[in-house]
Amino acid sequence: MDELELLKKDWQSDKPIYPELSYDDIYKMLHAKSSSIVKWIFYISIIELSLGIALTLINPKIESPAQFPNWIDTLSYFSIPFILVFMYLFYKNYKTITTTDNVKSLINSILKTRRTVKYYVLFNLILAGIFSSVLTYVSYVEVNGGPDVFEASAHFKEYAVLGVVIVVATIGITAIIFGIYYLIYGILLKRLNKNYNELKKLEV
Template sequence: MDELELLKRDWKKKGNQMPKLGYDEIYRMIWKKSSSIVKWIFLISIIEFLLPHLLYLLPAMSKSIAVWKGLGLGNFLLASNVVQYSVVLFFIFLFYKRYKEISSLDNARQLLSNILKTRKTVKYYVIFCLSLIFISFVVMAAGIYLSDNPVEAMGYNYNLDNADPIKVKKTMIATVLLLGTIVTAVMGCIYFLLYGILLKKLNKNYKELKEMEF
């Protein structure tokens, strides 16, 4: 059991007999823990934003971009990147704003409000990121459907002269959608590990503040 739990239990047992300093100490510890959690959320979001740019240096990423262009989806790729950068940078700004607000708070009710805002911001951020990932795969599946020769457009050199082109398209579309579902699910698990654990701790701080306030 950490120092905060011990102090909080002692404060509850003594009730009104506990000096004001006991309440203030507990509040400061919750405030510091909350500030640290939001700081980590902010830092992780920056790392998550920068990491894909390092992946672009890999040959596989260059081939992936070529596939999008081969399917006639170059404009969508450009537009989605613009939207992604704009929205993600906006969320990073919000995380930084939440961190600065919590770092300068001296009021328990304001801290409660800010914790709620942070939880909502993270929730919307995760929903946006996962939605964008899945939509990208759906759009790629649509590009395959509309392409006259999706195999060639995607840069593959398979000899499919004797294959039914409709079946080939259906197989490719099903594969892309299945892959999209798997990737979205895996990323959802990663987001849960990165942000879910931090939000759980933040939610615990919120409940502790509610118990103290009311």
């Protein structure tokens, strides 16, 4: 139970233990908590981008019998500017929240942050789906003799099986990544939503 919940519980009791807080005190508390949450979202995005760049740079050096399409590497590098844009938006949201001085502005900043996080997660899930599909296709074809052998001998049944394998694998991998995002960003957004609901009460 956080500090705000303890104070709210005390207000409902007959014998107050904590000092009564004013409107400004509650606002400052919610403001500080919201700023901290958005700051962590920004930090996590930096870590994620750093890991992504590291894997992209290391990947070409890894020897593998599987031949991935050249456009996969292009897509990896092409996605970096978009992630940088999201990082900028996270940082901008953080700076906006730390400098806002009224409830309405703070509420709007929280709404923008929630929306940015949702778009960021959606963008990464789409990328994960693309990479998962290609990885599954390449791996399946390699196991079955390589592209030349597979394409020369495959019929409708083989392609149907390949399609099912790609769909199942892509859904599974994307679901795992979504679960990771839900644990990381979902927890932060849940706390941010809690602050948002408390601020809406102050606005009344």
